[in-house]
Amino acid sequence: MTASRQLHIKFFAVLREQAGVSTLAVTTSARTPTELYAELVATRGLTLPAALLRVAINDRYTTMDTPLSPGDRVVFIPPVAGG
Amino acid sequence: MFELTGQPIDSTALRARLARPDAGACVVFEGWVRNHHAGKPVSRLEYEAFDELARFEGEAITSEAEQEHPGCTVLCVHRTGSLGIGELAVWIGVVSPHRHAAFLACRQVIEEIKRRLPVWKKEHHSGNLAEWVNCTTESVAGRLAPENYYARQASLPEVGAAGQARLAEASVLVVGAGGLGCPAALYLATSGVGRLTLADAGKVEVSNLHRQILFTADDVGAAKATVAAARLRAQNPLVKIEAHASDVTPANVRALVTGRTAVLDCTDNFATRFLLHDACRSAGVPLVSAAVYRFEGELNVFRPDAPGCLHCLWSGRAPGELEAVANCAGAPVFGPAVGVLGVLQAAETLKLILDLVPPRNPPATRLVNLLDLSTQAIERPADPACPVCGNPVSAPPQRTDLPDSAPVVLTAEQLAALGPVRIVALLEPGETLDASTAPAAAMALPMGDLVSVRELAAQGGPLVLTCRHGLRSAALARLFRAEGFRRIYSLGGG
Ligand SMILES: [Zn+2]
Numbered sequence: 001m002t003a004s005r006q007l008h009i010k011f012f013a014v015l016r017e018q019a020g021v022s023t024l025a026v027t028t029s030a031r032t033p034t035e036l037y038a039e040l041v042a043t044r045g046l047t048l049p050a051a052l053l054r055v056a057i058n059d060r061y062t063t064m065d066t067p068l069s070p071g072d073r074v075v076f077i078p079p080v081a082g083g
Numbered sequence: 084m085f086e087l088t089g090q091p092i093d094s095t096a097l098r099a100r101l102a103r104p105d106a107g108a109c110v111v112f113e114g115w116v117r118n119h120h121a122g123k124p125v126s127r128l129e130y131e132a133f134d135e136l137a138r139f140e141g142e143a144i145t146s147e148a149e150q151e152h153p154g155c156t157v158l159c160v161h162r163t164g165s166l167g168i169g170e171l172a173v174w175i176g177v178v179s180p181h182r183h184a185a186f187l188a189c190r191q192v193i194e195e196i197k198r199r200l201p202v203w204k205k206e207h208h209s210g211n212l213a214e215w216v217n218c219t220t221e222s223v224a225g226r227l228a229p230e231n232y233y234a235r236q237a238s239l240p241e242v243g244a245a246g247q248a249r250l251a252e253a254s255v256l257v258v259g260a261g262g263l264g265c266p267a268a269l270y271l272a273t274s275g276v277g278r279l280t281l282a283d284a285g286k287v288e289v290s291n292l293h294r295q296i297l298f299t300a301d302d303v304g305a306a307k308a309t310v311a312a313a314r315l316r317a318q319n320p321l322v323k324i325e326a327h328a329s330d331v332t333p334a335n336v337r338a339l340v341t342g343r344t345a346v347l348d349c350t351d352n353f354a355t356r357f358l359l360h361d362a363c364r365s366a367g368v369p370l371v372s373a374a375v376y377r378f379e380g381e382l383n384v385f386r387p388d389a390p391g392c393l394h395c396l397w398s399g400r401a402p403g404e405l406e407a408v409a410n411c412a413g414a415p416v417f418g419p420a421v422g423v424l425g426v427l428q429a430a431e432t433l434k435l436i437l438d439l440v441p442p443r444n445p446p447a448t449r450l451v452n453l454l455d456l457s458t459q460a461i462e463r464p465a466d467p468a469c470p471v472c473g474n475p476v477s478a479p480p481q482r483t484d485l486p487d488s489a490p491v492v493l494t495a496e497q498l499a500a501l502g503p504v505r506i507v508a509l510l511e512p513g514e515t516l517d518a519s520t521a522p523a524a525a526m527a528l529p530m531g532d533l534v535s536v537r538e539l540a541a542q543g544g545p546l547v548l549t550c551r552h553g554l555r556s557a558a559l560a561r562l563f564r565a566e567g568f569r570r571i572y573s574l575g576g577g
Contacts, residue, residue: 012381083263
């Protein structure tokens with residue numbers, strides 16, 4: 001059974017530009033960051049490969065297959081190297 | 084070149100000795116004997132040098148200037164003996180293809196001569212009074228009293244005289260004299276970090292000037308590390324500033340990093356970041372790393388003694404792949420964003436030296452956004468299976484999307500079929516090379532010495548890693564395979 005859950009998403013760096021917003025509240029049936037990112041690729045036109053991102057849930061880095069819970073704060077962080 | 088002479092200095096003859104057809108500039112400094120000093124009239128001077136030492140030190144000063152300002156030829160002559168008012172006490176001439184380098188080198192030589200040359204002068208005042216003055220008190224550094232320079236900082240209860248002494252004993256390497264490195268190095272120098280080395284192989288470009296605040300329009304075309312070092316010496320002559328105007332490589336990284344109190348990663352690429360990280364980890368030096376994308380930046384402090392490293396963060400992703408999405412040369416950047424992040428790097432470094440990091444602060448990536456002025460800490464848990472800082476219980480699966488997907492883990496038969504190979508046994512602390520667990524041909528390296536592994540892998544030819552249980556060697560071999568080293572293997576393992 002797939003319940004939908006409300007999540008708060010934050011984008012960093014190039015992902016923020018691609019998404020066009022820095023924060024986003026979504027109601028989604030995605031169960032993991034991998035599924036959530038796939039949805040965002042479809043709806044917001046994100047282009048970075050998921051394998052090159054890091055994700056944080058509730059201010060802590062975690063893996064892309066961690067189960068999402070309602071109310072989670074999700075941050076997608078791409079590699080950054082400008083100096 | 085440096086000379087001491089008891090004869091009057093003939094500046095015309097000296098200038099002729101510097102003539103060079105490719106020289107477009109000659110900058111000359113002449114130090115004259117004047118008729119007053121510190122409010123007292125002076126009738127003549129007597130210079131006395133510690134001869135051997137003065138020649139040695141003078142030669143060191145002029146050759147340092149020639150090395151740091153490529154293209155410059157330096158000649159410096161210092162008088163000894165009795166001199167009348169208006170006579171030449173010291174003459175410095177610098178020729179160079181371009182004037183900017185000549186001005187910088189000339190200024191550097193006179194300041195270093197004043198600071199370091201073992202020369203004393205006896206001032207004869209009108210009347211019969213005479214006194215010996217050590218010339219080093221006349222350098223800019225000699226005129227600045229540290230207790231005045233650092234007064235407003237040392238009076239912080241968190242710093243104090245003890246903290247200021249710790250800063251003076253600290254040695255910090257800043258890699259990258261760009262948008263991050265300029266402000267970071269500026270604050271480290273003015274705060275009194277005793278020894279500061281700037282490493283950057285680049286030259287100043289016009290498009291750097293909007294954010295790389297140590298450089299002026301005159302510096303375009305000059306070596307960044309050299310110009311930045313000269314600028315910082317002028318900012319604080321009380322600290323020792325060194326320039327390393329070439330790349331940081333696997334061959335030189337250990338020498339640059341070892342013995343430092345901290346290293347700052349102000350680079351713009353993942354390859355150097357990984358190299359610095361690994362070298363710092365094995366040398367036991369904290370790495371303060373930052374990176375910027377347009378209006379946003381991130382800050383990480385990697386402590387060598389704590390789990391949670393750069394590999395935990397980006398494990399299995401090759402620097403080249405990360406680079407491709409992280410940055411491209413000429414990318415847009417908001418000047419104050421690199422400024423803020425560079426200053427944060429300096430602050431974190433000073434806090435490390437002064438022991439002001441709050442206890443039990445979990446390692447975190449600090450994200451900073453200059454558009455909405457938000458900052459966010461992302462806690463950075465260690466990956467328990469990290470091949471570098473953790474304990475791999477099973478090696479991560481081999482990636483199949485890489486150009487060479489030959490097996491990483493070899494059996495003894497596959498090893499024999501490989502032909503001549505170099506075998507490296509990775510040893511835990513206290514472990515010795517043991518014929519029962521490592522092949523006879525193996526050379527030994529400490530487990531943490533990723534810099535040497537990287538160096539050996541880069542030499543080409545098959546490289547086989549082993550370790551007691553084969554797990555860490557397999558995990559490390561996969562990590563290096565993902566970085567693009569195609570001929571690295573592990574003997575046995577998960
Ligand atoms: Zn790690």
